[in-house]
Amino acid sequence: MAARGFGLLTRLPMCAQRRSRVQRPSFRLLGCPGTVAEDLQREERLSGSAETGSEDKTPKKRFFEVQKERREQAQRTILIHCPNKFSEKKFLKYLSQHGPINNHFFYESFGLYAVVEFCQKESISSLQNGTRTPSVGMEAAIPFRSRFFNLKLKNSPTQTSEKSCVQSSHQLSPSSKKLFELLCYAESVDDQLNTLLKEFELTEENTRLRYLTCSLIEDIAAAYFPDCIVRPFGSSVNTFGKLGCDLDMFLDLDEIGKRSTHKSAGNFLMEFQVKNVPSERIATQKILSVIGECLDHFGPGCVGVQKILNARCPLVRFSHQPSGFQCDLTTNNRIALKSSELLYIYGALDSRVRALVFSIRCWARAHSLTSSIPGAWITNFSLTMMVIFFLQRRSPPILPTLDLLKTLADAEDKCIIEGNNCTFLRDLNRIKPSGNTETLDLLLKEFFEYFGNFTFNKNSINIRQGREQNKPDSSPLHIQNPFETSLNISKNVSQSQLQKFVELARESAWILQQEDQDRPSSSSNQPWGLATLLLPSVAKSKSPTKNKKEKFSSERIKNLLESIKSNRTENPTDTNGKRTISTQI
Ligand code: GTP
Ligand code: MG
Numbered sequence: 001m002a003a004r005g006f007g008l009l010t011r012l013p014m015c016a017q018r019r020s021r022v023q024r025p026s027f028r029l030l031g032c033p034g035t036v037a038e039d040l041q042r043e044e045r046l047s048g049s050a051e052t053g054s055e056d057k058t059p060k061k062r063f064f065e066v067q068k069e070r071r072e073q074a075q076r077t078i079l080i081h082c083p084n085k086f087s088e089k090k091f092l093k094y095l096s097q098h099g100p101i102n103n104h105f106f107y108e109s110f111g112l113y114a115v116v117e118f119c120q121k122e123s124i125s126s127l128q129n130g131t132r133t134p135s136v137g138m139e140a141a142i143p144f145r146s147r148f149f150n151l152k153l154k155n156s157p158t159q160t161s162e163k164s165c166v167q168s169s170h171q172l173s174p175s176s177k178k179l180f181e182l183l184c185y186a187e188s189v190d191d192q193l194n195t196l197l198k199e200f201e202l203t204e205e206n207t208r209l210r211y212l213t214c215s216l217i218e219d220i221a222a223a224y225f226p227d228c229i230v231r232p233f234g235s236s237v238n239t240f241g242k243l244g245c246d247l248d249m250f251l252d253l254d255e256i257g258k259r260s261t262h263k264s265a266g267n268f269l270m271e272f273q274v275k276n277v278p279s280e281r282i283a284t285q286k287i288l289s290v291i292g293e294c295l296d297h298f299g300p301g302c303v304g305v306q307k308i309l310n311a312r313c314p315l316v317r318f319s320h321q322p323s324g325f326q327c328d329l330t331t332n333n334r335i336a337l338k339s340s341e342l343l344y345i346y347g348a349l350d351s352r353v354r355a356l357v358f359s360i361r362c363w364a365r366a367h368s369l370t371s372s373i374p375g376a377w378i379t380n381f382s383l384t385m386m387v388i389f390f391l392q393r394r395s396p397p398i399l400p401t402l403d404l405l406k407t408l409a410d411a412e413d414k415c416i417i418e419g420n421n422c423t424f425l426r427d428l429n430r431i432k433p434s435g436n437t438e439t440l441d442l443l444l445k446e447f448f449e450y451f452g453n454f455t456f457n458k459n460s461i462n463i464r465q466g467r468e469q470n471k472p473d474s475s476p477l478h479i480q481n482p483f484e485t486s487l488n489i490s491k492n493v494s495q496s497q498l499q500k501f502v503e504l505a506r507e508s509a510w511i512l513q514q515e516d517q518d519r520p521s522s523s524s525n526q527p528w529g530l531a532t533l534l535l536p537s538v539a540k541s542k543s544p545t546k547n548k549k550e551k552f553s554s555e556r557i558k559n560l561l562e563s564i565k566s567n568r569t570e571n572p573t574d575t576n577g578k579r580t581i582s583t584q585i
Contacts, residue, residue, distance in 0.1 A: 060348055060428035063341040067231065073208070074215035076102070077117040078124060078147045079322055084112055086153060088166045098130075099123030105205050106168040109324040114151075114166075115208060147216055148300045148322065169205045171324065173243040183531035189441035189512075192530040193355040200242045200358055210236045213323045214249050220299050221251055221291050229255050233333070233340040239347035240357050240384055246372075247320070251291065251331040284332045285309045291329065292316040335483050338415065338422045339381075342402070342482065346388050348428050350398055355440055357387045359530060360447065366534045367504050369497070376494035378477070378501060385463055385479050385489065390447050392466035398434045398443075401466035402482050405431075422483045444530070448509035452502055460488075508533050 061069075082091075088106075095101060095116060100123075104116040118124060124147060133143045134150070174182070179199060186192040202210070210232055218230035234248035235241035277283050289307055295318055296305040305318040313336075316329040330336070347354050361380050364370045371377045391398040405424035408431070415422040425431065438446075459468040460478035464485065471478045473488070476495040481487040511532055527535060 062426050062428070063237075063344045064426075066344075067237065070207070070211040071215065071229070071231075073117060074211040076119070076121050076124070077115060077208070077212050077215070078127065078149060079212060079216065080114040080116065080149045080151050081322065082106070082112045082114050082151045082166075083153050085165055086151070091151070095127070098126040105208075106166045107171050107205065107209070108168045109171065109322060111322075112166070112168065113322055115205070115212060117208075142298055144298045144300065146219060146300050169203065171203075171206055171209070171243065174199045180527065180531055180534075183529070183534070184527055186529075189444060189529040190439050193359045193440045193444065196362060196530065197355045197358045200362065201239075201354070202236070202241045202243060202245075206243060207236075209323050210247055210325065213247060213320050213325055213327070217249060217295070217299070217302075217320075217327070217329065220294055220302075223294065223298075224290060225251075225253055227255055228253050230329070231337060233337045235380065238340040238343035239354060240343060240361075240380070242358065242361065245380075247323075247325040247327045248336070249327055249329045250333050250337055251287070251329060252334075253287070253331065254334070280332060281314070285314050287331055288314050288316050288329070292318075295329075334417050335420065335422065338417060338483060341426065342405075342424060343384060343388075345405070345424070345426065345428060345431075346399055349400075349431060350391075350434055352398065352438075352440055352443060353387070353391060356391070356443055356447065357384050359444065360387055363504075363508070363530075363533050364501075367500075369501055369504065374492075376492055376497050378490060378493055378497060382477070382479050382490040382493070385482075386451065386461060387447065388463050389461045389466065389479075390450055391443075392463060393450070394436055394438065394443075394446075396434060396436045397466065398436045398438070400431065402464040403466075417483070420483045420485075441529075445509060445512045448505040448512065452506035452509050454502075456498060456502070 091114070092101060092104065098118070100119040102117040102119045104114060106112060106114050127149075128145055128147075131145075131149060133141055133145075135141070179196070182195050182199065183192045186195050214230045214232050218228060221228050221230060229252040231250045231252055232247060233250050235245045236247050277286060288309060292305055292307040295302040295316065299305075299318075301320055301322045302318050303321050305316060308315050308317055313330055313333060318327050318329075319325070320327050347357070360383055361370070364378065364380075364383055369378055370380055370383070388399055392401055402424060406421070408425040409423045410425070410427075413423055413426050455468075456477060458471060460471045460480055462469050462480045464480065464482055469480075472486075475488055475491050475493070476498040477490040477493040478488050479490045481489050512529070515528060515532070
C-alpha cells in the first residue's frame with residue numbers, strides 16, 4: 001500500500017518499469033467483506049493511498065484509524081515457519097479448516113515464513129487447539145501457546161511431486177548497485193527522488209509484519225498485563241521508515257485503567273491493591289525488567305534480549321528472529337507516539353515531503369553522517385525535522401508550522417501529555433494543500449544550500465514556529481523538541497559531526513549547481529543528480545582541487561559504472577545481481 005500513487009511507472013524507462021513489476025509482492029488480498037483487506041482493495045482501485053497520503057481525492061485516514069485497523073488485522077494473523085518446498089494450495093486448504101483466510105504472503109529470512117491473516121480471530125484459537133507442543137529429545141520445551149507456528153510435512157518423501165516453490169516477497173532494500181542503475185537511468189532528478197522512495201519505503205507486507213510482531217509481543221506482555229497494548233511507533237508507522245529500519249514498540253499500560261467501568265452507585269468504590277514504587281521511572285524499569293525476562297525465557301523467536309534500563313528512556317532491545325526486526329520496547333513513552341503521529345501528518349500532506357526525507361536520509365547514511373550505533377551522529381529523526389523545517393521556510397510554505405496545526409485543532413484533538421501541550425489538528429482532510437509548485441530537483445538543491453549556510457552557531461531549528469530562533473544553549477546543533485520545547489533532540493551531535501554535515505551539504509549543493517550547467521547525457525553512463533550525491537567522497541572528487549586519494553575515488557566510480565554498463569549489456573533485465581558495491585545506503 002505504501003505510496004503507490006506517484007505515477008512513477010509511466011515515467012521510468014522500460015527496463016526500470018519491468019523491474020518494478022517483477023518486484024511486486026506476491027501476497028493475495030482476498031478481501032472478506034468488512035475487513036481491512038476489502039478496504040485496501042477499494043482504495044487500490046481508487047489508485048491512491050490514504051495511509052501515505054498521495055495527492056488524490058481519497059479521504060486520508062487519521063493516524064489512530066490506521067493504527068486501530070492494522071492492530072485488529074494483526075490480531076487475526078499468524079506467523080508460520082514453513083518447509084522450503086510444499087504445495088501452497090494444500091497448505092491454504094489445510095488452514096481453511098479453521099476458517100476463511102483473508103490474505104497471505106510468504107517471505108524468506110533464514111528460512112521460509114508464511115504470514116496468514118484469517119477473516120476471524122476465532123480461527124486462531126481453533127488452529128491452536130489442534131496444534132501440538134513439540135517433543136524435543138533431550139531438551140525441554142516451554143509449552144507457550146503463541147501465534148508463531150512450525151509447519152511440518154507428514155509423509156514428505158512420497159509427496160515430492162506435489163511440492164512446489166512458493167513465491168516470496170522481498171523484505172530488503174535494493175542493493176547499492178541496483179539503486180545506482182535505477183538512478184542513472186531515471187529521466188530527471190524528480191524521478192530519481194521518487195524512484196529512491198519507491199525502492200526504500202516499507203512495503204505492504206513489511207508493514208503487516210511489523211504490526212504482527214507487535215501483536216505477538218503483546219501476547220507475551222499480556223501474561224502479566226492482560227489489557228496492555230503494544231503499539232509500533234517511530235519510522236515503522238510515521239511513513240518515513242526505510243526497509244530494514246528498527247521496530248520501535250511502546251508497551252501501553254494506560255488502556256488498562258481506562259477499560260475498567262467505574263460502578264459508582266452506592267457508598268462504595270473499589271480499587272485494586274497495588275504495589276507502590278518511589279517514581280514513574282522506577283515503575284517503568286520494573287515493568288520492562290519483567291517483560292524483558294519474559295521475552296528472553298518464553299518469547300518464541302526473541303533472541304539477544306538486552307535490558308537497557310538506565311537509559312534516559314529505559315528500554316528492552318532484542319531481535320525478533322523470524323521477522324528479522326531489531327526491536328526496541330519502551331513503556332511510558334507517549335510523547336514519542338505523538339511525534340510519530342505528527343510526522344505521519346507531515347508525510348501525508350505533500351508527496352514531496354517523503355521523497356525528500358528518504359533521499360536526505362540515504363545521502364546522510366551514504367556519507368556516514370548517521371549510524372545505527374548511538375553516538376555523536378545526527379539521527380534520522382533530526383534529519384526529518386530539518387527537512388520539515390526547510391519545507392516550512394519555503395515561499396509559499398510547503399508545510400504548515402506546528403503552531404498553525406495547533407490553532408486549527410478541534411476540541412477532540414486536545415492532548416496534554418505530562419504537562420506538555422501536544423495538541424494539533426489530526427484530520428488531514430482539513431488541511432489545505434500548499435500552493436507551492438517547486439520541483440524536487442530544486443528543493444534538493446535548496447536544502448543543501450540552506451543548511452550549508454545555516455547559522456548553526458546562533459540559531460535553533462524550531463518546527464513549532466517554523467522560523468529560526470536564538471539557541472538557548474551552546475550545543476552545536478539545536479533542534480527543538482516539538483512537544484517538550486525545553487529539550488534539544490540533537491543534543492548528542494558533536495561540533496565535528498555538524499561540521500561534516502555542513503561541508504557535505506555545501507559540496508552537494510555545488511555538485512548539483514555544476515550539473516545544471518553541464519549534465520552528463522544519459523547515454524554516457526555517468527552518475528548524475530542524486531546518484532552522484534550518494535557516492536561516498538564523490539563530492540571531493542568532483543570539486544576543483546584533486547589529490548591522489550580523490551583521483552582514486554573517481555577511479556572507483558569509473559569502475560562501478562563500467563560494471564553497471566557491462567552488466568546491462570550482458571543481461572538487461574537482470575536486476576538481482578549478486579555483486580554489491582561497498583557504498584552503504
Ligand atoms: P529510524 O532511524 O528509521 O529508526 O528512525 P526513527 O524515527 O524510528 O528513530 P528512532 O528509532 O531513533 O526513534 C524512534 C522515535 O522516538 C522517533 O521517531 C521519535 O518519535 C522518538 N525520538 C527519537 N529520538 C528522539 C529524541 O531525541 N527526542 C525525542 N523527544 N524523541 C525522539
Ligand atoms: Mg526507529
